[in-house]
Amino acid sequence: AQSVTQPDIHITVSEGASLELRCNYSYGATPYLFWYVQSPGQGLQLLLKYFSGDTLVQGIKGFEAEFKRSQSSFNLRKPSVHWSDAAEYFCAVGAGDYKLSFGAGTTVTVRA
Amino acid sequence: NAGVTQTPKFQVLKTGQSMTLQCAQDMNHEYMSWYRQDPGMGLRLIHYSVGAGITDQGEVPNGYNVSRSTTEDFPLRLLSAAPSQTSVYFCASSYSRGGVNTGELFFGEGSRLTVL
Numbered sequence: 001a002q003s004v005t006q007p008d009i010h011i012t013v014s015e016g017a018s019l020e021l022r023c024n025y026s027y028g029a030t031p032y033l034f035w036y037v038q039s040p041g042q043g044l045q046l047l048l049k050y051f052s053g054d055t056l057v058q059g060i061k062g063f064e065a066e067f068k069r070s071q072s073s074f075n076l077r078k079p080s081v082h083w084s085d086a087a088e089y090f091c092a093v094g095a096g097d098y099k100l101s102f103g104a105g106t107t108v109t110v111r112a
Numbered sequence: 113n114a115g116v117t118q119t120p121k122f123q124v125l126k127t128g129q130s131m132t133l134q135c136a137q138d139m140n141h142e143y144m145s146w147y148r149q150d151p152g153m154g155l156r157l158i159h160y161s162v163g164a165g166i167t168d169q170g171e172v173p174n175g176y177n178v179s180r181s182t183t184e185d186f187p188l189r190l191l192s193a194a195p196s197q198t199s200v201y202f203c204a205s206s207y208s209r210g211g212v213n214t215g216e217l218f219f220g221e222g223s224r225l226t227v228l
Contacts, residue, residue, distance in 0.1 A: 034216075043204075045219070
């Protein structure tokens with residue numbers, strides 16, 4: 001069975017600073033990997049996804065993520081954080097059959 | 113551009129009551145699913161459907177029923193509500209392109225359910 005671990009429950013970052021959110025997955029074959037963002041009171045929105053090919057993927061809102069098979073990781077990064085990036089971020093893994101397994105989420109707080 | 117619409121947004125039930133959470137999508141997506149979100153546990157899959165007339169269980173199906181009579185609608189039924197079902201419920205849809213699963217889920221805004 002597939003699973004996802006997000007080691008950081010809460011991260012606080014200053015506006016303009018860089019951000020990195022960690023994600024480790026467990027899956028026997030090549031995974032489908034996703035990052036979603038959830039603003040307060042809203043549903044989840046897809047930031048980016050990895051299926052195959054280039055291991056560095058670009059997403060919306062200036063986010064990127066790198067797939068590292070040797071480390072079973074798919075960390076999310078943003079070079080310069082904006083106050084509007086305060087939200088909860090979820091990493092998810094799938095097997096190509098629509099059923100995703102989500103991590104517990106990382107809450108990002110942005111301080112001025 | 114309605115996307116995925118869930119109703120109601122908020123609901124309070126007493127233990128033992130039944131209710132239905134409604135979900136509708138207007139994107140002609142073949143895949144629909146229900147997740148529940150609980151603090152510190154992320155989202156867990158309850159039930160899903162890959163097309164009209166086809167449903168299957170996810171990770172936490174007990175206490176919930178679903179049906180898929182049309183492509184657009186995928187209601188979630190709680191038969192006899194329990195306090196353990198207090199949660200935020202999300203409906204999501206997805207699609208394939210050229211027979212390939214895109215893997216992208218489109219979520220509704222959620223339904224917050226409290227069972228007393």
